[in-house]
Amino acid sequence: MKKTLLDKLNIPLTCKINRKLFKKQFIENFSLNMNEKKIISEDVENITLEYILNKDKINIAPFRDEKNDYSEIAFIRVELLSTKRLKKLSNIIQYIPYPLIVVFADENKICINISPKRINKNDSSKLFVQENYFTKWIDLDNSNKIEHEFLERLKIKNHPFTNFYEFYNSYLDKLLAFNASHYSGRLSQNANTKEVLREIEEIEVIIRETVSKIKKETDIRDKVNLNIDLKKLNEKLEDLKVTL
DSSP states (O other): OOOOTGGGGTOOGGGEEEEEOOHHHHHHHSOOOHHHHHHHHHHEEEEEEEEEEETTTSSOBOEEOSSOEESEEEEEEEEESOOTTHHHHHHHHTTSSSOEEEEEEETTEEEEEEOOEEEETTEEEEEEEOOOEEOOOEETTSOOHHHHHHHHHTSGGGSOOSBHHHHHHHHHHHHHHHHHHHHHSSSOOOTTHHHHHHHHHHHHHHHHHHHHHHHHOOOHHHHHHHHHHHHHHHHHHHHHHHTO
């Protein structure tokens, strides 16, 4: 059997599950609306629970406080038929009620999703997704130097075994550093990386919307004002990139 990316992280075999999760299980066990059922049916080829890490399988302590429950962590691989609704599909996969590290695979290309979860105040037995983070697509057959280094850093030996909260957040930190590298050209992060990346994403959306408006605008004065706005947005974007 061909090794997946998750197999290459050198997670102990004691944690290996390799259990198929059937689409029917998601439809029957979670309250999916019609659109979600359509996404899980049409966009997914296979879902595999590849590894579960808990205190019985690996020497990492569970962590729980009033906001967080990191008693165990699961690594899941999702083979795709379509990537068009990836973020909506991720929301469905994240209904699984514990912290997940998800690898979406489109043939030889992969995208990693990490979504920190918090305890539901109204029901302490349930978790809800606090934030969603995705890498850009990586072609495993044609990865560049930074992509290769990032994938090497994901190996289990490069993460703290203090507790599962620290362990999980170490993966998130490396994902954020990788996303920042698209602007900085290096795998590094600082205390502001998460917030700066969020601002960059928001500004890039506004830039795309402004460019679209410019193309459609027929009034010369309004077109000039939009171009001035676009110039300011691009300047702000460049200033943010420098801070990474």
